[in-house]
Amino acid sequence: MKGVLLVNLGSPKSPDAKDVKPYLDEFLMDRYVIDVPFLLRALLVRGIILRKRPEKSAAAYKKIWWEEGSPLIVLSKRTHEKVRQLTDIPVSLAMRYGEPSILSGLQELHDKGVNEVLLFPLYPQHAMASTTTILVLAEELRKKHFPHMKFTIVPAFYNKKDYIQNLADSIKNHLEGFQYDHLLFSYHGIPERHVRKTDITKSHCKIDGSCCHTPSPAHEFCYRHQCFETTRQVVEILGIPKEKYSQTFQSRLAGDKWLEPYTDIEINKMPEKGIKNLAVVTPAFVADCLETLEEIAMEANHQFKEHGGENFLAIPCLNDSDAWVQTISNWINEWSKK
Known part of the structure; x- marks a missing residue:
């Protein structure tokens, strides 16, 4: 059974x-x-x-x-x-x-x-x-x-058609009525060594500007590649131009090199770049939790406005939709x- x-x-x-x-x-x-x-x-x-x-x-x-x-x-x-x-x-x-x-x-x-x-x-x-x-x-x-x-x-279902469509539809629905300057995809961070440890080829993952976008068997277990691919497929469906979105990693711990760029640092720099209305989605999670509700919807929201931002939208996870x-x-x- x-x-x-x-x-x-x-x-x-x-x-x-x-x-x-x-x-x-x-x-x-x-x-x-x-x-x-x-x-x-x-x-x-x-x-x-x-x-x-x-x-x-x-x-x-x-x-x-x-x-x-x-x-x-x-x-x-x-x-x-x-x-x-x-x-x-x-x-x-x-x-x-x-x-x-x-x-x-x-x-x-x-x-x-x-x-x-x-x-x-x-x-x-x-x-x-x-x-x-x-x-x-x-x-x-x-x-x-x-x-x-x-x-x-x-x-991992990061690139499955149904999931990508669910995520894209959710983002589109929550953006209705919100005139955003930028859409940020913020993924949970992991130490860089974790990416290298899961590289089944033991040689592909260099965490440079190209390895995640170069075809390899390593991508089956590569968190970084899979995050980039989720973002790529979603923005393709939504038709978001390259200059209106970016990807970062959150929740790092001190003492190690974690995946970059860091969400908090990038968000704090956005207002001075003219980004006053920011929407943030967290596709590493399917259910809202401490990292999405407190770290993003509360803390990142506060910091963004402290640095000159005006409107902040935390897009909920898929949850029980x-x-x-x-x-x-x-x-x-x-x-x-x-």
Whole structure:
């Protein structure tokens, strides 16, 4: 019997520091997020970061927390429920960090008699710190608890026609009535070394001006290339001229070289370039979360206006929109009939 496990990032149980701390510990101690030896990772995370970061992150979560709970969890649950109504096979929801866990999601499917699972990471672009860590943990749990279960993996869908159309339509709809000077595609940032580590050719990814635009087998797992390709296809559909859009990367940590250009730095420079009306879309996420609601819709908005900007539009993620839910359901139904 076939079934589906939708997997997203996760969230603390509450916006209180006591709940944010264990969530951050699980997240930052992941070897695919901070990819250094365990002892060094433990020293960085538990000896330094977790001393002050939980309080700071808790304050940020409190700004965006909904009455029903974490926006990411609430939106993921809404999406899950809608998808269930449009599919004929069991569909469960899990988070890589926090609850509901991947183990509980797989157990739920197992209890319904499912032995063939479509593992569906809800990330458009492939990255070590998102897709890979989900696949690795799920496989570890399968071997330990469900040895007779079989996985089929949904690959990164950054360039799938249906997804691109959903994203383009969403952007177009939200831009109606907003006279923007510039549209910024802001993707979640990752360390440059993650791009090189996922290069299956071990030689193509140089992170220069050409490698992401030169055909290569490396692109199957190259986050940077996939971000550029998502942007390229969307602006092509929308007919946005080159001078009216750009792409940046957000949420970097200090101490490492992360993908550039950086969202905050570029946004702060825009008003002096004559960009007074800015729209920002965040296509690395399919559900709004801390990085989109607080970092972009609040902080980037504030900084843009502090530097002379006038109007700022944060375009929501696809969330549980009917078109996106239909796309997910279509992909599931196509697989279930194979």
